[in-house]
Amino acid sequence: MALSALIQWEVRPTNGTANAGGGFTAGASGTDYSQQNAVQVAYTDLVIEATTTNLTSSLNPFTAAHVGNVIAITGGTGFTTGLYEVVSIAAAVATMDRSVGTTASTGGTGNLGGARSGFSVGTTTLQASLVAGQKVWVKNEAWNEAVSLTINGASGAPITVEGYNTARADTPTGTNRPLLDRANAAGIAVTVTGSNYVFKYLRVTRAGTYALSDTSSFLLLGCRLYNNGSGAISHGGSGAPVLINTELDTNTGTAFTHAGTLTVWGCGVYVHDNTGNFMGGGGNESVHFVSCISEANAGHGLGLLSGGKLFLINVTVDGNTGATTDGYNGSTPVASSVMLNCIFSNNGRYGANCTDSDSVWADYNDYFGNATAARNNFPTGPNDQAVDPGFVDRANGNFAIGTALKALGYPGIFPGGLSTGYLDIGAVQRQEGAGSGGLRTRPRHNLVTDGVLT
Amino acid sequence: MPRLNVERDPERLTVSEKKQLTDRGWRDRRSAEWPPVCADCRPADYAHDLDRGTLDYSPDWKNYSFHKVRIPAGTTITGANFTQTQPDTPAITVLGNPATVTFVECNLGNVRIAPGWTLISCNTVQSWIIADAVGNEERQWIARHPDDLPAMVVKPAKAVTMREF
DSSP: OOOOTTEEEEEOTTTSBTTOOOEEETTOSSOOOSSSSSOSEEEEEEEEOSSTTEEEOSSSOOOGGGTTBEEEEEEOTTBOOEEEEEEEEETTEEEESSOOBSTTOOOEEEEESSOBSOSSOSSSOSTTTOOTTOEEEEESSOBOOOEEEOSOOBTTBOEEEEEESSSTTOOOOGGGSOEEEOTTOSSOSEEEOSSOEEEESOEEEOOSSEEEEESSOEEEESOEEESOSSEEEEEOSOSOOEEESOEEESOSSOSEEEOSOEEEEEESOEEESOSSOSEEESSOEEEEEESOEEESOSSOSEEEOSOOOEEEESOEEEOOOSTTOOSEEESOOOTTEEEESOEEESOSSEEEEOSOOTTEEEESOEEEOOSSEEEESOOOOTTOBOSOOOOSBGGGTBOBOOSTTTTOSSOSBOTTSSOBOOOOSSSBOOOOOOOSSSOOOOOOOOTTTTTSOO | OOOOOOOOOGGGSOHHHHHHHHHHSOEEOOTTOSSSOOSSEEOTTOOBTTBOOEEEOOTTOOBOTTOEEEEETTOEEESOBOOOSSTTBOOEEEESSSOOEEEESOBOTTBOOOTTEEEESOBOOEEEEEEOTTOOEEEEEEESSGGGOOSSOOOOTTOOEEOOO
């Protein structure tokens, strides 16, 4: 056997223990001792019985409450160090998920329960012990370590790392999210060479180079990667990274650098004040962004060097600075590329600038105040606008539009003529004032706080 | 806060500004024009995209990458980016005495840090980009802080060029 995919790990970077058990199998019959700072039982006299998956302890006999907890075996002659799950208990004999060592070994040491203090710490690290489908909860405590995730998740069973503030699944925002602060140390903060990881509600700052390095598909939800020494994300492979409600800001260099052929999906992404482009690198990328903002970067608002597919819907690209900085800068997007309902405003050179963009269907976009021109080698849509978006407070990051672009977005009248939409142009839709009567309407969805994405 | 507001109405430009546009293709930036660098409007001492000239700090703008910046003494700045090309660049001048300023969660990459400044959770990484013989580029971390820079930094043997961004 092996560790259960149902184990949920607990990481408390400040108050946890390096060699704590740290995990509990969801649905197990025992008591979850992982969600506490201190270890529940510290063993010094573990014995491996005739069956090498069986453990006993005279000083701390196993009980039914221990079922489902993880023991970190840290030493003892004949013991194999590692993290083991208590699968069952019978007459004070614990059956573990796999062999613990050599028959009749005595004096084994280890800890059951308690939160772990990190991914990379301990005799056996958590990051080396993960199994596809498992979940790691990280509590909002002072945190500084270089994390290296090498274990593969699976497409139907990703490995999820989720931050919380005071209680699991409290979907924190702002400074209530755990902060991995590398304090300017060399290297990458989180290196992922395994596949299928999901990161939720985390912040990463002050990595010497990148906050996150990955080589395959991953998902970031509700995260912020900022103030890192080379950029927010470095992607060296293929796959389809997804960014939802995630902020990449104030990083040195390009926010999202990539070298491979990949497709990036984004919704509610906010990229700003980086030293370089939003995206860039040497690979062939396709991007699918909906309701995203890229502003005030010292490079292209969206720089795509290759001829991948472009799919931009309701994206706002504003105020990217530089004498040769464009809102969107690309080469030759492939056929079936689409750009709709986007705002390209106040950028240093062109709003949209391509080598050849005959393959792009672009319409219902607004171009305003771009220094050289709205477009260069980029198609003009019959419903394009050239008006001031009237952002509510762009200096403080509020890109809600004024009235000029209200309800001018696509689609208006749907095929068949039975439905009519009133979508605004730009990433941030207008919030209309409350009326004096009539039906009370539901406010617009927030994917995170509404619990649609948890 | 004014919206981004580079003046592009030819009728509202001065004679001098029109001449600058004619002579060199861009005119001097007026104060409070954002973004600070455009194809047709830049700080008067702009040299190139990695040396973008001098700005006075304003809470209306947070990205001062490659700019020299003048900041009034006593200012507290949160979440701004002051990244420079070369390590230990004296990019920030504090106007007033005592020349104190507080940076909170700012990117001070490659910026020379002066005594009297208060830094809270700031990026002070010193780095440069190197390229190997086949053109692969990589940002190389040199030190956590300019005070930690070695007396003489030697480029790796394969570093045939040094280019920033």
